[in-house]
Amino acid sequence: MAIKYPNGVNPARHTPAGNPQLSTTPSTAKRGMTLESELNQSNQYYVTTGQAVIYKKPTPIQLVKVDYPKRSAAVVKEAYFRRPSTTDYNGVYRGKYLDFDAKETQHLTSFPLKNFHKHQIDHFRRCLKQAGICFAIIRFTKLHQTYLYPAALLIKAWDAQANGARKSIPLSTIQQDGFVIPNRLAPPLDYLVAVDQYLATINLGGSHEVK
Amino acid sequence: MAIKYPNGVNPARHTPAGNPQLSTTPSTAKRGMTLESELNQSNQYYVTTGQAVIYKKPTPIQLVKVDYPKRSAAVVKEAYFRRPSTTDYNGVYRGKYLDFDAKETQHLTSFPLKNFHKHQIDHFRRCLKQAGICFAIIRFTKLHQTYLYPAALLIKAWDAQANGARKSIPLSTIQQDGFVIPNRLAPPLDYLVAVDQYLATINLGGSHEVK
Numbered sequence: 100m101a102i103k104y105p106n107g108v109n110p111a112r113h114t115p116a117g118n119p120q121l122s123t124t125p126s127t128a129k130r131g132m133t134l135e136s137e138l139n140q141s142n143q144y145y146v147t148t149g150q151a152v153i154y155k156k157p158t159p160i161q162l163v164k165v166d167y168p169k170r171s172a173a174v175v176k177e178a179y180f181r182r183p184s185t186t187d188y189n190g191v192y193r194g195k196y197l198d199f200d201a202k203e204t205q206h207l208t209s210f211p212l213k214n215f216h217k218h219q220i221d222h223f224r225r226c227l228k229q230a231g232i233c234f235a236i237i238r239f240t241k242l243h244q245t246y247l248y249p250a251a252l253l254i255k256a257w258d259a260q261a262n263g264a265r266k267s268i269p270l271s272t273i274q275q276d277g278f279v280i281p282n283r284l285a286p287p288l289d290y291l292v293a294v295d296q297y298l299a300t301i302n303l304g305g306s307h308e309v310k
Numbered sequence: 311m312a313i314k315y316p317n318g319v320n321p322a323r324h325t326p327a328g329n330p331q332l333s334t335t336p337s338t339a340k341r342g343m344t345l346e347s348e349l350n351q352s353n354q355y356y357v358t359t360g361q362a363v364i365y366k367k368p369t370p371i372q373l374v375k376v377d378y379p380k381r382s383a384a385v386v387k388e389a390y391f392r393r394p395s396t397t398d399y400n401g402v403y404r405g406k407y408l409d410f411d412a413k414e415t416q417h418l419t420s421f422p423l424k425n426f427h428k429h430q431i432d433h434f435r436r437c438l439k440q441a442g443i444c445f446a447i448i449r450f451t452k453l454h455q456t457y458l459y460p461a462a463l464l465i466k467a468w469d470a471q472a473n474g475a476r477k478s479i480p481l482s483t484i485q486q487d488g489f490v491i492p493n494r495l496a497p498p499l500d501y502l503v504a505v506d507q508y509l510a511t512i513n514l515g516g517s518h519e520v521k
Contacts, residue, residue, distance in 0.1 A: 149436070149439060152433070152436045152437050152440050157367065157368040157369065157370035157394075158368065159368035160368065160369075160371050160386065160389070172391070173390070173391060174389075175371065175386055175389035175390065176387065176388070177385060177386065177387070178385075179384070179385065179386065180383070180384060189401075191409070192440060193441065194440065195405075195407070196401075196402035196405070196406070196407040225357060225360070225363045226363050229402040229403060231363070231402040231405075
């Protein structure tokens with residue numbers, strides 16, 4: 100499933116569609132929307148309606164050459180993609196720090212752990228220690244199903260894999276321990292519903308913390 | 311004080327010094343360090359020591375042309391700086407969402423409000439409504455003094471200015487209502503000390519909220 104983009108960066112992420120302010124209009128056929136586009140529209144919806152303040156972080160770029168033509172905008176003439184040190188999304192929701200990454204898989208019965216990079220897992224570990232609310236948003240593209248899966252459980256599977264366990268998380272496990280994210284008209288991906296359900300389990304004493 | 315970079319973006323922010331992973335070594339003379347460089351080193355120190363997870367967001371870039379040479383990294387050939395929708399820094403500290411921006415001024419007796427853009431102030435408003443901990447880090451370069459100044463007070467001054475009040479915040483006000491940030495060897499700018507003091511005033515019932 101993992102498409103090998105140079106430097107691990109998907110060029111499609113840099114199109115205007117990746118910018119909430121330039122996002123596609125609501126008339127765009129839902130079927131063609133990427134997970135990232137749906138998330139950006141949802142985040143914009145949440146900001147506009149005052150429900151949360153969450154953004155996708157820009158992809159870090161290493162600038163090499165920048166021209167400054169007179170009376171017009173600076174032009175980047177040579178630059179390279181850098182690997183981010185963090186996950187892609189973070190923000191604040193009702194006093195909570197939210198931190199997550201979004202992944203799609205074409206698989207039908209499990210989510211391959213190789214969709215995550217070690218630096219993302221390490222970032223989750225650090226944020227969890229600071230009592231952040233951390234999770235993955237996992238879409239099974241062919242099944243049209245999207246789940247919130249707590250980072251603590253993802254880390255558990257990641258560490259088990261390093262000790263020889265399976266290199267993927269079964270869909271059944273994600274369905275059991277994760278939270279369904281509903282698709283709607285607005286926001287297209289109402290993940291705060293799943294966040295609320297997840298927070299409720301934590302408040303009930305569910306132990307998703309990582310020691 | 312406001313230097314007019316194309317698109318309002320300071321090209322110096324894109325140098326390796328702006329990347330925590332490539333930041334200058336501790337042997338660098340402190341005197342030559344910029345506020346941003348000190349913050350990046352401090353954030354790296356906080357992440358390493360497990361005290362907090364805070365990063366500067368990359369500057370958003372609008373890609374126009376990207377080459378993909380075989381067997382080597384993608385090269386950005388044409389791109390433009392975009393204006394960020396948020397402040398530069400955010401992250402998590404002991405369960406709290408922290409959000410701030412850093413500004414330097416050469417002024418001796420006041421901080422000009424024009425150092426802030428409306429979109430940054432609006433972002434602060436939204437984050438405060440979500441109970442985020444929001445502030446400005448303001449450095450009086452010539453005085454070698456740096457302060458944490460609560461966003462709610464900044465917003466108050468900003469709104470008053472729109473109604474005809476003064477277009478700057480007096481240093482004396484910042485000294486009275488803000489919190490001194492100490493310069494150290496490591497971290498170079500120990501702003502969590504000031505955050506702790508600020509949080510203590512909030513817990514004591516100080517009303518820095520914006521209605």
